[in-house]
Amino acid sequence: MSSSYLIKNGRIIDPKNSRDEVADLAIKDGRLVNAEDGISGSVVEIDAAGCWVVPGLIDMHVHLREPGEEYKEDILSGCRAAAAGGFTGVACMPNTRPVNDNRSVTALILELAAGAPARVHPVAAISKASKGESLAEFGDLREAGAVAVSDDGLPVRDSRLMRRALEYAADFGLAVISHSEEPSLAHGSMNEGAVSTRLGLQGIPTVAESIMVYREIALAEYTGKPVHIAHVSTAMSTGLIRLAKERGVPVTAETTPHYFTLTEEAVEGYATNAKMNPPLRSEEDRQEILRGLADGTFDAIATDHAPHSILEKEVEFDAAANGIIGLETSLPLSLALVREGVIDEKRLIELMSLNPATILGLEAGTLSEGAPADITIIDPNSEFHYTEDKVVSKSKNSPFLGWKFQGRAVLTMMGGRITHNLFN
Amino acid sequence: MTTGYFFPHRHILGIDQLSVDDIRHILSTAESFKEISSRPIKKVPTLRGNTIINLFFEPSTRTRLSFEVAAKRMSADTFSISASTSSATKGETLIDTARNISAMNPDTIIIRHSFSGAPHMLTRYVDASIINAGDGTHEHPSQGLLDMMTVQEHKGRLDGLKIAIIGDILHSRVAHSDILGFTKMGSEVFAYGPSTLMPRALDRLGARVCTSLSEAVADADVVMTLRIQKERQNDPLLPSFREYARRFGVTRDVVALARDDALVMHPGPINRGIELMPDVADSGRSVILDQVTNGVAVRMALLYLVMGNAPVTG
Numbered sequence: 130m131s132s133s134y135l136i137k138n139g140r141i142i143d144p145k146n147s148r149d150e151v152a153d154l155a156i157k158d159g160r161l162v163n164a165e166d167g168i169s170g171s172v173v174e175i176d177a178a179g180c181w182v183v184p185g186l187i188d189m190h191v192h193l194r195e196p197g198e199e200y201k202e203d204i205l206s207g208c209r210a211a212a213a214g215g216f217t218g219v220a221c222m223p224n225t226r227p228v229n230d231n232r233s234v235t236a237l238i239l240e241l242a243a244g245a246p247a248r249v250h251p252v253a254a255i256s257k258a259s260k261g262e263s264l265a266e267f268g269d270l271r272e273a274g275a276v277a278v279s280d281d282g283l284p285v286r287d288s289r290l291m292r293r294a295l296e297y298a299a300d301f302g303l304a305v306i307s308h309s310e311e312p313s314l315a316h317g318s319m320n321e322g323a324v325s326t327r328l329g330l331q332g333i334p335t336v337a338e339s340i341m342v343y344r345e346i347a348l349a350e351y352t353g354k355p356v357h358i359a360h361v362s363t364a365m366s367t368g369l370i371r372l373a374k375e376r377g378v379p380v381t382a383e384t385t386p387h388y389f390t391l392t393e394e395a396v397e398g399y400a401t402n403a404k405m406n407p408p409l410r411s412e413e414d415r416q417e418i419l420r421g422l423a424d425g426t427f428d429a430i431a432t433d434h435a436p437h438s439i440l441e442k443e444v445e446f447d448a449a450a451n452g453i454i455g456l457e458t459s460l461p462l463s464l465a466l467v468r469e470g471v472i473d474e475k476r477l478i479e480l481m482s483l484n485p486a487t488i489l490g491l492e493a494g495t496l497s498e499g500a501p502a503d504i505t506i507i508d509p510n511s512e513f514h515y516t517e518d519k520v521v522s523k524s525k526n527s528p529f530l531g532w533k534f535q536g537r538a539v540l541t542m543m544g545g546r547i548t549h550n551l552f553n
Numbered sequence: 554m555t556t557g558y559f560f561p562h563r564h565i566l567g568i569d570q571l572s573v574d575d576i577r578h579i580l581s582t583a584e585s586f587k588e589i590s591s592r593p594i595k596k597v598p599t600l601r602g603n604t605i606i607n608l609f610f611e612p613s614t615r616t617r618l619s620f621e622v623a624a625k626r627m628s629a630d631t632f633s634i635s636a637s638t639s640s641a642t643k644g645e646t647l648i649d650t651a652r653n654i655s656a657m658n659p660d661t662i663i664i665r666h667s668f669s670g671a672p673h674m675l676t677r678y679v680d681a682s683i684i685n686a687g688d689g690t691h692e693h694p695s696q697g698l699l700d701m702m703t704v705q706e707h708k709g710r711l712d713g714l715k716i717a718i719i720g721d722i723l724h725s726r727v728a729h730s731d732i733l734g735f736t737k738m739g740s741e742v743f744a745y746g747p748s749t750l751m752p753r754a755l756d757r758l759g760a761r762v763c764t765s766l767s768e769a770v771a772d773a774d775v776v777m778t779l780r781i782q783k784e785r786q787n788d789p790l791l792p793s794f795r796e797y798a799r800r801f802g803v804t805r806d807v808v809a810l811a812r813d814d815a816l817v818m819h820p821g822p823i824n825r826g827i828e829l830m831p832d833v834a835d836s837g838r839s840v841i842l843d844q845v846t847n848g849v850a851v852r853m854a855l856l857y858l859v860m861g862n863a864p865v866t867g
Contacts, residue, residue, distance in 0.1 A: 327758060330669050
């Protein structure tokens, strides 16, 4: 039995409905209702004065590690981290053990996610076991609840298989998410450049990504089927996607807070929490990614939330696993872009809610009347110190530990249920 | 040495961390220790009671022996562990291995590891001083120092010299330490090798990147040749050693382009006939064996300096 809520005096930012105004928002039976009509019965009032009230944030790229690596994260702990970061929905990548390449794994994930404090949208594998050899059963996967397909963590080496995946996935309305990396060029543990030379670490050149980004663009242009480029890290990839969009190619793209915030310099001292794939790049790459966020080249900010325990991270840099957690720092880092004037509030919400919902075909990303009450209340001024003891995720592998942030989610509501609340 | 100077380092991880004063101090300390090795009784009591552990995860003959000789001449107790005999083969992590060794209270751990940054990581987990004896493709600071000592002995200075470094710079921790060291001391380093073996943005380390062997070697005071690492050949870096020897090998004709009094150096082990021709390696210009002799003196100095600044006794 869910309560009725009235969120009062907040600044409602809802790009889908071109709304940006101070108003009230009413929730009844888990859905948004007209605030003017009034809601009867017991109503919980939430005073959101000074805050932004936005459609629930969606992270279209996370790793929840369940099934198989529950010591790093599980669906429940990952969803708790999501709620704490202001997210009402996450799309989880299929590189679990076993790989989510068949309907039973998809169904298991959704079963485990029932009752979790965020909506879990499974991304299934493109190829069986993500081996890049033959297509997974997209029809079954869609029916079981998958919203997209990806071999994330690994590139699809075989261009013919990728072409067939784009064609066949479109038949079932599944988005195809490309982990774009040319594997023969990607031997290394950080970006190739001055810092890798200084640290004596083998570098991954930017072109390892860009070459594959261009292949995906070419396939999307040729087949007319959409493709989504995951975790873009380089200036060259950003430029390729921008030009493709100008030509009308059905390509969308995401980048991550770490690529627009950090550079390869963060690896200094062999910091394994700055090791991820694709790697942190140069300042020139970072600047171009900021331009891409501002001019619409990027459709989404996603975290690539990749929990690893100290077993994978407190080791030699070359031996350390790739990836960092991101759900609890994504919004604060993105809010910094608004404060610095890189993007405005409307664009922030497009990047973090509306566009991911659209790309994945979710009934989300808006505050329209009748829509599920997935709402995030953001206090853009709330300051906090991000320390290890505050991390909600099971794993603590963040390069942002010790950072002081301004702005965060103070309340998250999913389907009319409060999943995170700092008002109390 | 200027009065009031205090050697500030507990660990020797790379030339990168050393100031010009630090390098001068290490080299002058090494000079004062060098004489010990020519005595009939080659031993001083300076480090008596100190425990030094050689932790070598990569094969090494010269560097490991050199550190052991250095430690024993200073009367320290030394113990050596190599990868094949260590628990690494049983799956123990480097951190656990180091913590276990640390529990036996060594004063200094000398480590060689195939991963860049492994010695840096150890400093966070053990109390002992750490000396980097070569980490991955990052640095080999004692080699850089012994190279500087050798050049200084023969040239009387380290500033204003032209140092040519030829060969596989990409995989050479020696090259990295030498570039950083000689540049800090006021020399200019000219680097040359096939483009496949030149790291990106090498100029940012301070080297001049050359486009021909003659540009690198012309009027050089030092011609330093690096080892071609045969074990790296799974990456298509070179078509053949035969072609490497013909196009990039240091021959008598190449050395003739350098100054008449130029030194020929090589960190060893030499692939004779590939990167360095035997007649050059054995010529009067070669100071390759001086490098080895000075290696002991430099390592005595490093052990002495990291284990506290007791007065030099002799």
